[in-house]
Amino acid sequence: MAKRSSTPSILRPHAETAFAAELKALINQDKGVKPTGWNLSPRAVVDYLLGETLADGTEISPKYFGDRRLIEVAVASLVTDRALLLVGVPGTAKTWVSEHLAAAISGDSTLLVQGTAGMSEDALRYGWNYARLLAEGPSEAAMVPSPVMTGMQAGKIVRLEELTRIPSDVQDALITILSEKILPIPELNKEVQAVRGFNIIATANDRDKGVNELSSALRRRFNTVVLPLPATLEEEVRIVTDRSSAAAAGMELPPVKKDVAAEITRLVTIFRELRNGRTEDGRTQVKMPSSTLSTAEAISVVNQSRALTHHFGSGSGLEPEFLAASLTGAIVKDRGQDEPVWREYLDVVVRNRKGWEDLWEVLK
Ligand SMILES: Nc1ncnc2c1ncn2[C@@H]1O[C@H](COP(=O)(O)OP(=O)(O)O)[C@@H](O)[C@H]1O
Ligand SMILES: [Mg+2]
Numbered sequence: 001m002a003k004r005s006s007t008p009s010i011l012r013p014h015a016e017t018a019f020a021a022e023l024k025a026l027i028n029q030d031k032g033v034k035p036t037g038w039n040l041s042p043r044a045v046v047d048y049l050l051g052e053t054l055a056d057g058t059e060i061s062p063k064y065f066g067d068r069r070l071i072e073v074a075v076a077s078l079v080t081d082r083a084l085l086l087v088g089v090p091g092t093a094k095t096w097v098s099e100h101l102a103a104a105i106s107g108d109s110t111l112l113v114q115g116t117a118g119m120s121e122d123a124l125r126y127g128w129n130y131a132r133l134l135a136e137g138p139s140e141a142a143m144v145p146s147p148v149m150t151g152m153q154a155g156k157i158v159r160l161e162e163l164t165r166i167p168s169d170v171q172d173a174l175i176t177i178l179s180e181k182i183l184p185i186p187e188l189n190k191e192v193q194a195v196r197g198f199n200i201i202a203t204a205n206d207r208d209k210g211v212n213e214l215s216s217a218l219r220r221r222f223n224t225v226v227l228p229l230p231a232t233l234e235e236e237v238r239i240v241t242d243r244s245s246a247a248a249a250g251m252e253l254p255p256v257k258k259d260v261a262a263e264i265t266r267l268v269t270i271f272r273e274l275r276n277g278r279t280e281d282g283r284t285q286v287k288m289p290s291s292t293l294s295t296a297e298a299i300s301v302v303n304q305s306r307a308l309t310h311h312f313g314s315g316s317g318l319e320p321e322f323l324a325a326s327l328t329g330a331i332v333k334d335r336g337q338d339e340p341v342w343r344e345y346l347d348v349v350v351r352n353r354k355g356w357e358d359l360w361e362v363l364k
Contacts, residue, residue: 011250022060023039029056039107050068050071065230065242066235082221083222083223085203087203087224094203094205102156111151114162115161115163115164119166121173126145127143147159148183152195152198157200163203171215233265237261237268239299244302254316284348306322346364
């Protein structure tokens with residue numbers, strides 16, 4: 001049998017592992033007041049998310065690109081007794097921000113519940129190890145705590161993904177947890193009292209609105225922060241460039257260099273125009289496809305076309321031919337509906353745009 005390497009290479013380390021050095025430097029140099037149970041002061045948490053140069057010269061890389069005030073509001077909500085709800089269209093970094101907030105505040109982003117339609121209350125409260133339950137009856141040893149219960153006991157941030165996909169009656173299990181900060185365990189005639197530092201960061205997609213609306217009782221327990229799509233072309237290009245550079249190492253691709261800047265700008269322009277239903281100069285109306293043309297999707301297109309270029313093309317950079325292939329795949333999700341929209345856009349916009357002749361050649 002082949003000998004296994006003793007340290008397998010992890011595909012995607014948790015934020016607190018990937019950014020352990022930054023977090024350590026922030027903790028060491030944090031002059032602010034830390035809320036009980038927090039690893040960092042609120043200001044240092046915001047610095048971790050938005051990037052900063054520390055007094056000793058340590059560079060904290062930006063994780064989120066956007067409005068500083070938005071992240072300040074998010075962090076401040078977590079200091080209060082309200083939970084945080086991040087909403088926005090898909091691909092606006094809700095999951096990304098919640099992971100980094102948990103890593104910065106609790107040093108642990110792993111307490112995670114993924115909301116689904118078929119979820120039961122156990123996933124928010126606790127379940128049982130049935131073999132032990134049958135053998136010994138209900139006991140603490142027979143309990144299987146949910147991440148929420150673990151977070152309450154340890155005083156840590158718990159992440160709840162896609163809150164509005166959870167059936168309403170199951171969502172309501174959160175009301176007692178968030179208002180009383182306790183989790184009753186009637187079978188043992190006991191309760192878990194949340195330790196300071198516990199709070200919940202939930203995410204919900206705008207597109208899912210109406211699937212399972214939050215009850216007003218639950219909504220009151222959350223402060224809502226809306227994460228917007230990037231306001232300008234430059235901003236979005238910056239996000240896509242930064243995120244695909246970071247992804248390059250993970251995918252064992254060459255680093256992103258200047259030579260891909262032009263292609264990224266063209267890609268993001270196309271995404272924004274199709275998403276907004278008009279060209280960037282505002283002069284031409286275009287039809288919108290059914291596909292979700294998010295920033296996250298643009299990052300995937302860059303990654304995919306760079307992988308194609310690296311393995312099947314010239315090697316480095318991003319060739320228009322491969323960009324075209326990945327782009328079409330991302331935009332045409334529903335052939336009947338999206339293909340005519342995409343063709344019309346190519347015909348009306350791409351064909352006539354100065355400097356885009358090479359892209360038109362490969363796309364037509
Ligand atoms: N404003 C932004 N700043 C930094 N990264 C962003 C931004 N918008 C999108 N991203 C990137 O998009 C990717 C997908 O985001 P994700 O958190 O999964 O979206 P959501 O949960 O909102 O659907 C992440 O890898 C993130 O880095
Ligand atoms: Mg998400």
